Amino acid sequence: MAQNLSLAAESLGLGCVFIGAIRNDPDRVAELLELPDLVAPLFGLCLGWPADDPLVKPRLPRQVILHQDVYRDPLPQTMADYDARMAEYYSARPTNRRSGNWSVTTAAALQGKKREGLLEFLRGRGFFRR
Template identity: 45%
Template sequence: MSNPTIDLLRHHRSIRAYLPKAIKQDDIDSIISAASSASSSSFLQCSTIIRITDQDKRTKLAHYAGDQSYVASAAEFWVFCADFNRHYQLDQTLSLGKAEQLLLGCVDTAIMAQNAVIAAESLGLGCVYVGGVRNNIDQVTELLALPKFVLPLFGLCIGHPDQNPEIKPRLPKELVFFNNEYQAVDKDALAQYDQQMNQYYHQRSEHKKAGGWSDKLPSIINKEQRDFMLSYLHKQGWITK
């Protein structure tokens, strides 16, 4: 069973090449409206989007994010932030800095961003998330003048696609959807998925790789990755208690 919304969701691709074409203001407004309509825990609305129109800042953010050129060239680049500073401005007696608030901010902001992506894709636009804004998070914080209790989680490029990448296969239902309790990995399902991914990597038009999904996990998870994050969070007022 399918419908246009499900088809749109199932055909998501990350777009990293864009035509030099601006996005209509009406479309930008529609995307923002869709993002703002996302669910919010206890209606705290603890997320903020910073649209980057200054080209110098765009260039710096592209460099900070690992020299990802599309950050500078996409029609739009937005930085999504968890934000309790807005609440702090309204009442400085609030008890902030709790671990649960970090979770709320991350969850709410991710839901908001996914609404934005779905809205953009429904308009024929392409998007890619950019977690690399956290690579040099101190510099990003300074560049965007982010006060305490604001956390830049990721960026989002939006633009008119100039590529048509293949759809990357996802983990099968047997590995991500359980009934009533957590279940051990289904090794047969994983082996089939690894074979599927190996075939995908071999056949895709760009950035060909070899191997399955599971054999790449150690190189991704075990490498040193943003070990400065805990101290940064404390400095910004997050998870201090």
């Protein structure tokens, strides 16, 4: 549904940004939005008229994310090529530039403990009850 909204908005010239960080403090978001039990904030979606024409972020190759019948590890060269495209994208975008590539960024994001309280938040909102 959110993807359909995003596509419709973009077809009208609006820009869309999904905000996953809304899950970083779900208790506060639920309080601000006065969410009832069994309702949880999963992401935010910002819509607006873009001030500039941002670069399109390269997507993972289809063979990396779509598998039929069995999982197949992506070829190392496929990932190396994607990492090179992402490194170029990260350094070329006008805002929020960074060094690194997809593999480095993803590995860093998976380090440490993020959203430790999310499971407890969901339980407290009535999820996982039988």
